[in-house]
Amino acid sequence: MPFLLPLFLFCLILLLPIYLLLSTTRKLPQNTPPGSFGIPFIGQSLNLLWAMRANTADEWIASRARRYGAVSKLSLFGRPTVFIYGQTANRFVFCGDGSKLSNQQTDSVRMVLGDRCLLELVGEDHKRIRNALSSFLKPDSLKNYIGKMEEEVMMHLHMHWHGKSNIKVMPLMKTLTFNIICSLLFGVERGSVRDTLELYFQEMIEGIWSLPLNLPFTRFNRSLKASAKVKKMLRHLISEKRAQLAAGASSHQDLITCLLTSHGGQLASDDEIIHNVMLVMVAGHDTSTILITFMVRVLANHPEIHAAVLAEQEGIKKGGAFLT
Structure with a gap:
């Protein structure tokens, strides 16, 4: 029995700070919601x-x-x-x-994506980067991307859908979406660079909405490490794109070259390019993946809708060999 008293005191010392932390209330202003x-x-x-x-x-x-x-x-x-x-x-x-309000994301988002992305910028910096991103999405610019998108979709269907009796749509849509992102945002062709970038991106996005506990073996820690690797790869791509622009390449071949071009008389810094490219990657990935997955689900479960969409697409196909 004598050992029970030291054990009790040890537990008391261990648990008392936790109890005080949980039970202590801060004095808040009266108009707090x-x-x-x-x-x-x-x-x-x-x-x-x-x-x-x-x-x-x-x-x-x-x-x-x-x-x-x-x-x-x-x-x-x-x-x-x-x-x-x-x-x-x-x-x-x-x-x-x-x-009254300014843009500010959670610590986890800011630490993973960076503090120079559109979600964090205000005033003239926000306007300058927003205009640069908008120029990439102008209708005249979008016309140049349709061929790349169709090429990625056709290759994806050939590799993963044709001849298959059972399809897991969601994982395949993640792959398709990422391949289109790589093609349009970075101009990165299929190969080891794209595969490595996809691996790091998936690790990064898994921890972006998590408690910002930067401890070994936590999801957030893995996300930060993957984010650093993605940023390193993007920095290398920026150097390549800058050299291509100097050699006379188009400034609208992908998002990076678009951001490397002056907007409002001021060039975006490398950090601004990297952080905003990562933002667009994250913003476009899951949203597009989920939307297309639900579209496929509707087509699979409603034959009348499938038939109408198929007839529409066949009509478009008769108009020419490629989408416009």
Whole structure:
């Protein structure tokens, strides 16, 4: 029995700081919105991540709005956060003059993507980079990319779909989307460079929405290491594209060459190019993958829709050998 007292004291010393951390409340201003910061550092991050993984994030958001109203407080990814919900909130965020709010992402997103991407820039820097990205997406520019996209799709179908009786659509759409991204954003042809870049990109994107715990063997730690490798590869590509432009190559052959061209009289820095290319990679990858996957699901489950779409595509095909 004598050993029980030291053991009890040890447990007390170990658990007391944790108890104080969890039970201590900070004195907040009286006009602070309703809600709770939850467990220190973790907050509501795990609940949101679980909802995102289960594809129930919309329900999670609506449930919180019903409980606390359109404005509430919470803690996400180690940071105190204000939650606002509804059309009025959207208008306030996206149509404001920037005097009340400025762009700022979670620590995990900023550390993985970089602090010179469009999500972080404000004022003239934001306008300059936005204009550079917009020039890449002008209708006249998009015409030049359709042939590349069709080539990637045809090759993908030949390699992964033709002759197969069972298809796992989602993983294949990830591969297709990434190949199109590589072709349009970087002008990287199929081969070892593209394969390596895809491997690092997948590791990077897995930890971009996670608790920013930069500890060995954590998903966030792996994401940061992969991000560093992606940035190193992009820096090498920038050097190659800069040399091609000097030799007379088109400034709209891919996104990197477009960003290397002056916009508003000022060139984008290498860090701005790298961080914004990575942003476009992440923004376009999962969204396009999920959308195309659900399109295929609709076509598979509704024969009448499949027949109508097929007839439409056959009509387009009669107009010429290639898409316009």
